[in-house]
Amino acid sequence: MAVDPEKEISSLWKALQGSQGATRRTFYQMREAAIEFAGPDADPFDIGVKAWEIIGKDTGKSYLPRMNLLKGEDGLMMNVARAYQGLAATNGAVVKIEKGEGPNEIFIKWERCPWPTSAKEFGASMKEDLLGCDKYLEAFLDEVNEFLGTNLKIETQKAIPSGDGVCLRRLYKSEDK
Amino acid sequence: MGKLLFEWDYSSYPGAQKYPHLFKPIQLGNLTIPNRIKYAATEDNLNGRDGFVTDAGVGYLRERAKGVVGGLCVMQGVYMDEKRQGQGYVGQAAAWDDKFIPGLKRLADGIHEQKAIAGCQLMHCGRVGGIETEYCQGPSPVPQRLRIFRPVEVMTKADIKQCLKEHIEATERLLKAGFDYVEISGIVGYLLSNFVSSYANRRTDEYGGDIRGRMRFVVECIQEVKKLCGDVPVGIRLCAEELLDDVGGNTPEESMITYEMAEEAGADVMSVTAGWQESIYPVISRDIPMGNWLHLAERAKQHLKIPVSMAYRLFTPDLPNKAIGEGKLDIWEMCRPMIADPLMPKKVLEGTEDEIRPCVACNVCLARLFRDAPMTCYINPVCAHEWDPKYEIKAAEMEKNIMIVGAGPAGMECAWVAAERGHEVHVYDKRDELGGSIIEASKAPYGDDELYGHITFTKAKAEKAGVEFHLGTEVTPELIEEEMPDTVVLATGPKYVKGTAPGFGRENVVSVLDVLNGKAQVGDNVVVWGNLKPGIGVALFLAKQGKKVTIVGKEKKLGKDINPSFLWRYVGYLRQNKVTAYNDCDIEEITDDGVIVMTYDGYRIPVKADTVISSEREANTILKDVVQENSIELFVIGDALVPRNLSSAVHDGYRIGIRI
Numbered sequence: 001m002a003v004d005p006e007k008e009i010s011s012l013w014k015a016l017q018g019s020q021g022a023t024r025r026t027f028y029q030m031r032e033a034a035i036e037f038a039g040p041d042a043d044p045f046d047i048g049v050k051a052w053e054i055i056g057k058d059t060g061k062s063y064l065p066r067m068n069l070l071k072g073e074d075g076l077m078m079n080v081a082r083a084y085q086g087l088a089a090t091n092g093a094v095v096k097i098e099k100g101e102g103p104n105e106i107f108i109k110w111e112r113c114p115w116p117t118s119a120k121e122f123g124a125s126m127k128e129d130l131l132g133c134d135k136y137l138e139a140f141l142d143e144v145n146e147f148l149g150t151n152l153k154i155e156t157q158k159a160i161p162s163g164d165g166v167c168l169r170r171l172y173k174s175e176d177k
Numbered sequence: 178m179g180k181l182l183f184e185w186d187y188s189s190y191p192g193a194q195k196y197p198h199l200f201k202p203i204q205l206g207n208l209t210i211p212n213r214i215k216y217a218a219t220e221d222n223l224n225g226r227d228g229f230v231t232d233a234g235v236g237y238l239r240e241r242a243k244g245v246v247g248g249l250c251v252m253q254g255v256y257m258d259e260k261r262q263g264q265g266y267v268g269q270a271a272a273w274d275d276k277f278i279p280g281l282k283r284l285a286d287g288i289h290e291q292k293a294i295a296g297c298q299l300m301h302c303g304r305v306g307g308i309e310t311e312y313c314q315g316p317s318p319v320p321q322r323l324r325i326f327r328p329v330e331v332m333t334k335a336d337i338k339q340c341l342k343e344h345i346e347a348t349e350r351l352l353k354a355g356f357d358y359v360e361i362s363g364i365v366g367y368l369l370s371n372f373v374s375s376y377a378n379r380r381t382d383e384y385g386g387d388i389r390g391r392m393r394f395v396v397e398c399i400q401e402v403k404k405l406c407g408d409v410p411v412g413i414r415l416c417a418e419e420l421l422d423d424v425g426g427n428t429p430e431e432s433m434i435t436y437e438m439a440e441e442a443g444a445d446v447m448s449v450t451a452g453w454q455e456s457i458y459p460v461i462s463r464d465i466p467m468g469n470w471l472h473l474a475e476r477a478k479q480h481l482k483i484p485v486s487m488a489y490r491l492f493t494p495d496l497p498n499k500a501i502g503e504g505k506l507d508i509w510e511m512c513r514p515m516i517a518d519p520l521m522p523k524k525v526l527e528g529t530e531d532e533i534r535p536c537v538a539c540n541v542c543l544a545r546l547f548r549d550a551p552m553t554c555y556i557n558p559v560c561a562h563e564w565d566p567k568y569e570i571k572a573a574e575m576e577k578n579i580m581i582v583g584a585g586p587a588g589m590e591c592a593w594v595a596a597e598r599g600h601e602v603h604v605y606d607k608r609d610e611l612g613g614s615i616i617e618a619s620k621a622p623y624g625d626d627e628l629y630g631h632i633t634f635t636k637a638k639a640e641k642a643g644v645e646f647h648l649g650t651e652v653t654p655e656l657i658e659e660e661m662p663d664t665v666v667l668a669t670g671p672k673y674v675k676g677t678a679p680g681f682g683r684e685n686v687v688s689v690l691d692v693l694n695g696k697a698q699v700g701d702n703v704v705v706w707g708n709l710k711p712g713i714g715v716a717l718f719l720a721k722q723g724k725k726v727t728i729v730g731k732e733k734k735l736g737k738d739i740n741p742s743f744l745w746r747y748v749g750y751l752r753q754n755k756v757t758a759y760n761d762c763d764i765e766e767i768t769d770d771g772v773i774v775m776t777y778d779g780y781r782i783p784v785k786a787d788t789v790i791s792s793e794r795e796a797n798t799i800l801k802d803v804v805q806e807n808s809i810e811l812f813v814i815g816d817a818l819v820p821r822n823l824s825s826a827v828h829d830g831y832r833i834g835i836r837i
Contacts, residue, residue: 003773003783012780064322068423068457147320148424149379 020092024114027051028122048128049135056136059087060143067144073173074103077152080144081106081171084137091115100170110167116160126161133159137169151176179204180408182357183292185211185247191528196494198501199509200526203484206410206445208357210294210508213501214248214522216241217448217488217510218298218360220266221253221552222545223561226309228256228264228271230280236564237552239287240519242295246526249508250293252284254300254362257347258340261309263368265302267549272299272347281354289355296358296412297351299344299402303368304329304377305454308549314340315371316378316385316394322424322455325547337384340368341397348402352409360412361398366453369395373435374419374453376426388431389438396442403443410445412486417449417473420456433480440483448510449477449487461489461513462746463538463624468496475505486510492536494525516542517557531637535630540742541824547742555740555824556631558590558831570835573598577663577810579837580605582652582800585613587815587826588668589635594834596642603662604644607651611636613670614711614816615823617693621714622721623750628823654803664810664837667801668830671794671816676706680767681791689715689792700787704729704772707792708760709738710822713747715790720754727784728758729774731793735760738822764789794820812837 031051035044063083069076078097085095085108093113100107119129137154145152153174158164187193193200200212223234242250255272256264264271270284271277281297288295307313307327314336315329332340348359363369371377372394378385384393395413403411415435419426427435436447451470452460459465467490474487486508491497497509514521517536524533534557541555554560562568577600581588584606596602610616612632619629639646650656657665673688675681689711691697701724705712708730720726728735728751735751735758736744751758759782765775771786797817804811812833815826 002768003781005783008781061320061324064320065457069425070423143320146318147322149319149376 017092020090020114023091024118028118028124031122031124045125045128048124049132052132052136053139056139057143059136060140063140064143064147067148069148069150073150073152076144076148076150077104077106077171077173080141080152081108083140084108088113100172104173106171108169108171110160110169113160113167119161130156130159130161133167179207179209181209181211182294183211183247185292187212187246187526190526192494192526195528196498196525198498199494199522203507205358205412205484207408208294208410210249211247212245213497213508214245215296215486215508215510216245216248216250216515217512218251218253218296218300218362219512219516219542220269220546221561222266222268222549223551224268224270226267228269228273228277230270230277230283232564233551233561234270235283235287237561238284239291240563241515242288242291242293244515244518244520244523245291245293246523247292248294248522249296249358250288250291251296251298251358251360252281252288252356254298254367255281255347255351256306257299257301257343261307262312262314263301263303263306263340263343264308265300265306265367266546267308268551269300269308272350273343275350278350278354281351281356285355294358295356296360297354297356298360298362299347299351299398300362301340301344301368303366303371305366306368314368316380319377319379334382334384337394341394341401344398345401345405348405352406356409358410358412359402359406360414360448361395361402362414363395364414364416364450366455369398370416370419370453373415374421374426375431376419376421376424388427388434392435392438395435396438399439399442399444411443412446412448413439413444414448414450415439416451416453417477418451420452420458420460423457424455426453429476433476436477436480440481444483446484446486446508447477447481449474449485451489459746461538462540462743463627464746464750465490465538465624467492468500471496471500471505474500478505478507484508488512490538492538494522494530513538513540513542516552516554516560519563529637531633532641534634535627537627537630537823538624539740539824541740544740544742556827558828568835570594570597573600573837576600577837579603579664579666580652580657580660580662581666581668582606583613583668583670583815583817584608584611584646584648585668585670585815585826586615586631586635586823587817587830588613588666589632589639590827590830591666591668591812591814591834592644592830593635593638593642594831595837596639596644598835598837600837602639602642602644603647603660604639605647605650605652605656607649609649611646611648613668614690617690618711618714618823620693621718623717623746625714631823631827652800654800657800657803657809658807661807662809664812665800665804666833666837667798667804667811667813667817668815668826669797669799669817671820672797672799673791674793674795675791676764676793678764678766680772681789683767683789685787686767686789686791689790692790693718698788699724699790701725702771702786703727703788703790704764704784704786705790705792706730706764707794708732708735708758709792710736711794712790712792713739713751715792716756717747717750717754720751720756726754726756727786728756729762729764729772729784730758730760731763733761759784796820810837
């Protein structure tokens, strides 16, 4: 019985997309539940952003076994950038990594991201979508910094939810303590 | 010459001639140890969950004390605080109150009964502690790399002072209990090692900063404990290399500074170790060559005047004997070799080395501890049951004529035990050599040759007990009817099976045994059917030869028959050798080009292959009917009963051996 590769791959691809959609929907459904539980005095914006912070921290924790300083802090920065890239890909985003001009910076570009669309579907603001994502990435990085005693930072320079067409973030080594 | 607690004269023993350096005395502080052997403190989870010593714990340690033949036998590290912040294991012994003294005394007395030196250990588990609390303690809030450990609560200076006080009070209790040697544990991620390490200690007060600041707490502990101990020697265990380069741990140079500072603080002996539980490098698994870490002891010797001891893959007496002779080591420590065979050094002394049950460095003992289970040993069925008369080898009430079919690990284990009990035992095997499928299993790479050690051990025991071997003899129904034994033990090993999918009848489908024996032709692209140990072993065997190997197995998880403390090694080597594994999958068809893999949810993946190796097994009860028809007592053991692993075979063999 011969295998029809096109059939196998297309089925798998559809299943992957379905599961990515389910992940996003589940996040917003859980957000709805939290808003309902929190009552009318709570701000849905705060709940959404807090959720992303918790997810970022826990995701960072799960990545600690893969983070190391064997290739120095530059290597670690690339480690982190690739982790962001991989995580984004599992959610259906397309992310590119480019080294910056100096040794202490890397640019991470989300050329495509499905999260703003999901936010709109569930009535979350673009501001919440943007700050939620920022919080998620920062909380991830905080966990790594705390673990390795490093001082890496990430800043957002462009954002799809702000109408920039892409999300562009700079990952860098900060001299500030 | 220091104080000598027990007189020992080794001069008439063959082991003392063969390994002269192991059986000469050494002085620790003012105490003379008659030999160079130490059973190193080992957690066993055999105490009550309240920290009280149990019969099982006493039985376990007494047997190891017998083994050191006058040397040093150290009980497991105790936790010292009522809040249990320092407790790292559910069954760890406690010493935070005088109520624990009687139990601790039982351990010291048990060691003394064997004329051995009774050692105890102080062990606050630090960032791997807090097993019964929501948090653990440490110098800095460095997140845990492994989720099984608790979040770290930073110790204030008051906490540090309190902890020091607890060390002192626990020492007082241990001395009252009668111990002759006190050891402080500062290794593998426990509290003192946390303070020492630049990875875990990021304090800016006097307990942090440079290596001298980070060592302050250790120095204070040594000084205070030493002050209290007087003539009782105090030892310390510290890492010579933390193996934490990836997370910014100490350099080897810094570690040697800690050694010098410990000596200066008053330590009488240094126990050299390597690695932390959080290290990403393997340290003690069987893929690490024996003697691999001896250079660390040698380095320590260059920095210290006090004696240096070390364990870590020194499983055979020749290595420490040579190292001591060359001035690279002073005391041979052991944990796992004496878990596997508590009388190991005694057998070395008595010249019966071939009767040593060899540790296979699988680390199931550690895996059990991390899963809150009592100590067990992969290869020693009696481990942790030393107190239990049911596990003793007692003379049989009625002598029987026993036919054991199969000279693999299950059959061999059963044979020597049954013969030692007085039965007449005959072992049959259709092969011309002993070992069963361990012969093939031990051909896999990364230290698996050590698995055959069990056969060497059982052969010596069986021969001594008078077992008769009938090799090259296939047991048939006719032979059973002709011999008519009282008991038949079927230890034939498993039946290696082929799948039922189309193509399994092809010539390029070969057996795992034939491949490992070199009897089968294997191409460059190989699919191994079966994702348990036999499949993993043959996959690595072939991948090391440069072949492209893919594992396809029905089990959801790769290597579920391998204990988790060793599985990570195999997984690492599979990755390193670029072996792909499709788990929770099966072979749907074997075609001209390879195989079609079917995932559990119906996706189909074509994999190129010129050879398919079958490693799947099932129970083998081929002779069961004829035995039962003749009303002969029957036991089925090992893989013949249910295909599992070497450990199950050995444990089956022993349990039936003491029962027949």
